Amino acid sequence: MSAIENSVAEYGWWAVLLFVVLGTYFWRGLGVLLAGHVSQDSEVFKWLSAVTYALVGALTFKLILLPIGALAQVPMTYRIIVCCICLVYITKFKSGLSRGLILGSLLMAAYGLFLSYQSS
Amino acid sequence: MSILYGHLVSRSKCIGHYNSDMDQILQELKKADTFKQAFHLGVKAGLYGPGPVLLAGMVGFGAMSQGVGLNVLQATAISTFMYALPGQIVFIEMMSMGASSSVVAIAVALTSTRFLTMVLTLFPQIPKEKKEPSRMLSVHLVAMSAWAYCMRDFPKMKPEVRYGYFLGIGILCWVLAIPGTILGFVLSEYVPIWVTIPLVFVNPLFFLLSFVDVVIPLNRIAIIVGGIAGAIFYQLYPENALLISGLGFGSLVYGIDYFRRKRKSSS
Numbered sequence: 603m604s605a606i607e608n609s610v611a612e613y614g615w616w617a618v619l620l621f622v623v624l625g626t627y628f629w630r631g632l633g634v635l636l637a638g639h640v641s642q643d644s645e646v647f648k649w650l651s652a653v654t655y656a657l658v659g660a661l662t663f664k665l666i667l668l669p670i671g672a673l674a675q676v677p678m679t680y681r682i683i684v685c686c687i688c689l690v691y692i693t694k695f696k697s698g699l700s701r702g703l704i705l706g707s708l709l710m711a712a713y714g715l716f717l718s719y720q721s722s
Numbered sequence: 723m724s725i726l727y728g729h730l731v732s733r734s735k736c737i738g739h740y741n742s743d744m745d746q747i748l749q750e751l752k753k754a755d756t757f758k759q760a761f762h763l764g765v766k767a768g769l770y771g772p773g774p775v776l777l778a779g780m781v782g783f784g785a786m787s788q789g790v791g792l793n794v795l796q797a798t799a800i801s802t803f804m805y806a807l808p809g810q811i812v813f814i815e816m817m818s819m820g821a822s823s824s825v826v827a828i829a830v831a832l833t834s835t836r837f838l839t840m841v842l843t844l845f846p847q848i849p850k851e852k853k854e855p856s857r858m859l860s861v862h863l864v865a866m867s868a869w870a871y872c873m874r875d876f877p878k879m880k881p882e883v884r885y886g887y888f889l890g891i892g893i894l895c896w897v898l899a900i901p902g903t904i905l906g907f908v909l910s911e912y913v914p915i916w917v918t919i920p921l922v923f924v925n926p927l928f929f930l931l932s933f934v935d936v937v938i939p940l941n942r943i944a945i946i947v948g949g950i951a952g953a954i955f956y957q958l959y960p961e962n963a964l965l966i967s968g969l970g971f972g973s974l975v976y977g978i979d980y981f982r983r984k985r986k987s988s989s
Contacts, residue, residue: 615796618823622813623803625831630861633841642842645980650835652944652976655936657833657968658808658929659945660952661815664963665926667953670818671789672910672918684923685930692931699931700775706927707920714916 676713684709743770751879751887760883764890767875772867775928776895777902779807782924784906786811789922790818794907801903805865805896809833811925812964821961829965840869847876848884855889863892866932944975 665673666681673681684706692702747767754760780801787797792814800810809830816826841864845857868891876884910918933945951971955963 618817618826619799621827622830625827626804626806626809626834627862628831629834629837630841630864631858633838634845634857634861637842637845640842642839647839648940649973649976651839651941653832653968653972654835655941655944656948656972656975657964659948660964660967661808661812662926662929663949663953664956666930668956671922672915673922676919685927688927688931693934702931703778703924703928707924710920710923711916714919718915
């Protein structure tokens with residue numbers, strides 16, 4: 603890993619981008635090479651998917667519960683309530699994911715309007 | 723902004739179930755017998771199906787990268803060359819937290835493992851031709867958007883035109899990522915707060931809502947355990963929290979499940 607650190611020291615941010623681009627492409631390229639040769643029921647795949655889901659789960663919870671920037675101006679309770687409303691909306695009412703997205707965005711925009719009304 | 727939302731509203735019907743536009747595309751797909759026809763239908767299906775949602779995600783990413791202090795060239799380069807939203811957000815989040823570059827590289831690579839399974843399920847359905855666009859290149863277009871639609875529609879079409887359909891949807895979505903990112907970046911600089919807030923909220927909400935479709939119990943538990951671990955560890959070790967929660971707790975959940983299965987099969 604020191605190879606990564608060294609080139610980052612030399613080329614900065616763009617070197618890190620190169621590494622993450624390669625790290626992302628790695629799995630796609632590997633898929634082409636392995637297509638038709640491996641079984642997806644193997645334990646390695648189960649482990650990889652558990653790790654991926656745990657990572658994306660952590661990312662999602664972090665972005666919603668501990669946001670930085672504009673979203674931090676919205677109180678935590680309001681963020682959680684909006685998430686719950688959208689989850690219920692798409693599961694109980696069988697509406698598509700994008701409708702849930704629109705509902706959530708509108709609820710967030712409403713709070714933003716309330717904020718700008720308050721500060722004016 | 724209102725144009726984008728209007729477009730999203732009018733197209734929202736197509737995600738998850740068919741509407742009349744999508745029905746018509748499918749009818750034409752069944753009859754399609756040249757690469758070119760299938761490619762055109764792919765572009766069309768992309769516009770009606772995954773395109774708007776992907777565009778909204780990239781607009782949100784552009785807004786987020788403006789928020790963490792990147793410039794527009796950096797944001798666009800990320801979307802173009804990584805083209806994997808969760809990984810992109812992990813990248814800019816961890817960089818802004820000051821994580822070391824090797825930890826960032828590992829976490830991003832682990833976020834993208836799903837592509838392996840996606841390619842392994844998708845590409846064997848496309849018969850190999852002697853002269854075809856390089857698969858090592860076109861695999862960059864595999865993302866949730868194109869993958870979900872191809873998996874759904876491939877069984878309904880002739881095998882020899884499937885590659886064209888995949889390239890149609892894939893290229894359209896990839897090309898949309900670029901203006902989407904720039905638009906989000908520029909918008910969040912100039913628009914009032916009530917537009918910025920929903921913009922940066924689109925992606926977390928999208929990930930959360932897509933968890934509903936995860937059916938395997940092991941993966942459901944991994945999301946919840948990883949999520950809770952993430953929220954806790956972010957307050958203790960912000961720069962390594964994602965790696966701890968993903969690699970550590972994901973493996974833990976897998977390990978428990980593995981031994982439970984072992985014990986069940988031996989008793």
